[in-house]
Amino acid sequence: MKLRKLTALFMTAAMALSLAACGAAPAATGTADAAPAAEAEAPASDDGGAAPAGSFSVDAITVNIWDNNQLAGLQEIADEWTATSGVKVNIDVIDWNNYWTLLEAGASGGEMPDVFWMHSNTAQMYMENDLILNLDDFIANDPNMDLGNYYEGIVELYNSDGHQYAIPKDHDTIALLYNQAIFDKYGVDTPTDDWTWEDVYEAAKAITEAGKADGVYGYAINTSNNQDGWYNIVYDYGAQVVTDDHKDTTIDSEEGKAGMEMMRKILTVAAPQDIVAETGTDSLFQSNLVGMITQGSWMINSFYTAESHDDYKWAMLPYADVNGNGSCDAGERWSCYNGLGWAAAADVEDPAACYSLIAHFCSKDMQVKQAELGVTMAGFKGVSEEFSNAFEGMDVSAFDRVEAEGSLYFRPYTRNTTVWEDAIGQTGAFLDAWQNPEDVELMATSCDNAAKIIRDAIANE
Amino acid sequence: MKKKKSPAQKKEALWGLAFVAPTMIGLTVLNFYPVFSTIWQSLCKTGDFGKGNTFIGLKNFQKLFADAEVWQSLWNTIKYAIIEVPFSIAIALMLAVFLNRKMRGRSIYRTIFFIPMVCAPAAVAMVWRWLYNQQFGLINNLFHVSVAWISDPKIAWISIGVIGVWSIIGYNMVLFLAGLQEIPRDFYEAAQIDGATGLQQFWNITVPLLSPTTFFIVQTRVIGALTVFDLMFMVMDKMNVALPKVQSIVYLFYQYSFTNGNKGMGAAVVMILVVFIMIVTILLQQVEKRFVYHN
Structure with missing residues (x-):
């Protein structure tokens, strides 16, 4: 009898406990400023902050990223840290769309991953709400960490009210990707560094007309190819998708409309939007059905490992000869650049361990290694060459050259970028123009609509 | 007229409650709370990460x-x-x-x-x-x-x-x-x-x-x-x-x-x-x- 009672009591207690555990995740936010200085002074070793084994209070750190292409390389770098720190690093890949849904749910419920990537689209919102660990004290106490070594735009992006919340992981630029075999087959000259967008149009036209029977198109771009696509044309023609103060846009200006008019012209000889939406520009290109696309440096690996990678060549992004003098002058060739940041959740169990891992990822040696492994271009300045050499047999120096010969602008962002970023690519904005590229007026109207969407979104932030 | 419960009945009632408690708690936490929370949120201009909601009446519906x-x-x-x-x-x-x-x-x-x-x-x-x-x-x-x-x-x-x-x-x-x-x-x-x-x-x-x-x-x-x-x-x-x-x-x-x-x-x-x-x-x-x- 007594035993039965005891068992019943035990079981009820167990049930109550398990229920309590579900709701027990404390919303420990707002404590970022109070990062204990004592912990921050964890002895730093040569490679940038990795402490000797056994000095951390956790056994494992969870890391969330969204790019499967980078997993192997990053795991290798993380394992080196594990070897000195004794803390295991588990990297989970979650695709881009779900990554943000999950991170936001985690932030609201107090269950964020320990260390994760931050992006310009949402960084401001996370920093303002103190959901990411304030790294100020750790950086100040780490003799190996000098933020001056990293790309300024990225450092600044992850800085809010003078506090640093993330350290640059990488940076990326854009280049033109073309399929040599398609150009050869239809007898069209291949892209060079001197090409303007007009040249792209002419080549795309020639390929699309000659390739009709084979279902081959000269060019492919969707409205969602913004950072790696039409944004760059807008900047080439002298407009800005988001102005420098992040409070306005000039996409509906004369210059912006001139840029999008160029885009429209190319669209008339590009793959139709419905095909691009169903199959995707990358899949079309890798099926050898498209002559040219523009792509970001973070995607190189996917093309490097593709079946017909021998035919794939990179050229510098074309420019817009706005002043008509026949050569590329300052401010006529723009490439978008962006950089991810390594950040940690504000409520992690062991902030020192998380910082140590972040510092390891961002240390010069590991940034070089990241470039050598071909994971991405470094966030650390001056190691671009290693990246250019990472892909044996494929010349990817175009991504580096555009930095030296062209101008870079940071990926347009506002406080809540996603609200307008998707909307301007959908019905009611540029998707209309993409559907009917022959209609000149429609593209101009789309520019006006897009500008209104961006301004309304900023007003609501 | 109220009937007084015997100790055994009291005990039984208590145990009864203990045994329905898991279900009741589960329903409350996972169903009832979210229902009312959703109704409340629909009347709010919500802040980031569920913080700083301000009541705005039926404006969302308008x-x-x-x-x-x-x-x-x-x-x-x-x-x-x-x-x-x-x-x-x-x-x-x-x-x-x-x-x-x-x-x-x-x-x-x-x-x-x-x-x-x-x-x-x-x-x-x-x-x-x-x-x-x-x-x-x-x-x-x-x-x-x-x-x-x-x-x-x-x-x-x-x-x-x-x-x-x-x-x-x-x-x-x-x-x-x-x-x-x-x-x-x-x-x-x-x-x-x-x-x-x-x-x-x-x-x-x-x-x-x-x-x-x-x-x-x-x-x-x-x-x-x-x-x-x-x-x-x-x-x-x-x-x-x-x-x-x-x-x-x-x-x-x-x-x-x-x-x-x-x-x-x-x-x-x-x-x-x-x-x-x-x-x-x-x-x-x-x-x-x-x-x-x-x-």
Whole structure:
């Protein structure tokens, strides 16, 4: 009898406990400023902050990223840290769309991953709400960490009210990707560094007309190819998708409309939007059905490992000869650049361990290694060459050259970028123009609509 | 007059409470709290990460009612239900009747038809996405046509509906099979002696006696169809031109709540859906009184 009672009591207690555990995740936010200085002074070793084994209070750190292409390389770098720190690093890949849904749910419920990537689209919102660990004290106490070594735009992006919340992981630029075999087959000259967008149009036209029977198109771009696509044309023609103060846009200006008019012209000889939406520009290109696309440096690996990678060549992004003098002058060739940041959740169990891992990822040696492994271009300045050499047999120096010969602008962002970023690519904005590229007026109207969407979104932030 | 409880009764009542507590706590935490929280959020301009909500009354609803996209999405959802519910029920009923006879390979057929139900909805959607693909899709290549199954606004909603029907047939069929086995064989024997044909038996015995099962399926499927989300989300690209004509009301909710981070508007969208489902359910209950034959 007594035993039965005891068992019943035990079981009820167990049930109550398990229920309590579900709701027990404390919303420990707002404590970022109070990062204990004592912990921050964890002895730093040569490679940038990795402490000797056994000095951390956790056994494992969870890391969330969204790019499967980078997993192997990053795991290798993380394992080196594990070897000195004794803390295991588990990297989970979650695709881009779900990554943000999950991170936001985690932030609201107090269950964020320990260390994760931050992006310009949402960084401001996370920093303002103190959901990411304030790294100020750790950086100040780490003799190996000098933020001056990293790309300024990225450092600044992850800085809010003078506090640093993330350290640059990488940076990326854009280049033109073309399929040599398609150009050869239809007898069209291949892209060079001197090409303007007009040249792209002419080549795309020639390929699309000659390739009709084979279902081959000269060019492919969707409205969602913004950072790696039409944004760059807008900047080439002298407009800005988001102005420098992040409070306005000039996409509906004369210059912006001139840029999008160029885009429209190319669209008339590009793959139709419905095909691009169903199959995707990358899949079309890798099926050898498209002559040219523009792509970001973070995607190189996917093309490097593709079946017909021998035919794939990179050229510098074309420019817009706005002043008509026949050569590329300052401010006529723009490439978008962006950089991810390594950040940690504000409520992690062991902030020192998380910082140590972040510092390891961002240390010069590991940034070089990241470039050598071909994971991405470094966030650390001056190691671009290693990246250019990472892909044996494929010349990817175009991504580096555009930095030296062209101008870079940071990926347009506002406080809540996603609200307008998707909307301007959908019905009611540029998707209309993409559907009917022959209609000149429609593209101009789309520019006006897009500008209104961006301004309304900023007003609501 | 109050009766005083004996210690044993008290103890029993206490234990009773202890044992229903897990369920009650679970319901409160997982169902009741979210329901009221959603109602509250629909009346708020919500802050980031669930902090700093400010009460704004019915402004979210005002904005939604003035937005053509909301009505379009509601209409899209209804159109989807109009395809999914009748077709999945009619086909499943036919299959169930055929598979209720003694025949070779009966269990194999039953299994085959039930398999879509076992597959992960996301996997199902991905397979169909490639079947429908305009350039490389099996359907277009098999019939040598070039139809934009999921990009043409005129037919995309039907294409999505077809996936819905295909996925749910097996489940409906199993329910019908259970219902069929409840019908006593005597009715059919008597009808046969009186010279009724198979079709007459079907309409005069099977259909009326199966009506409670049919009603149950109609009701659950209507609610299921009105809350559809995964098919549109997985099959159609965000930049698909047909999306505005296909996206369901839950898709819109997802868009507001999770993509745009506007929980208040998302909650308001869901409240509209809840009220709509309530109205439909009340109508269905009226229909039940009139058409369902209870043994």
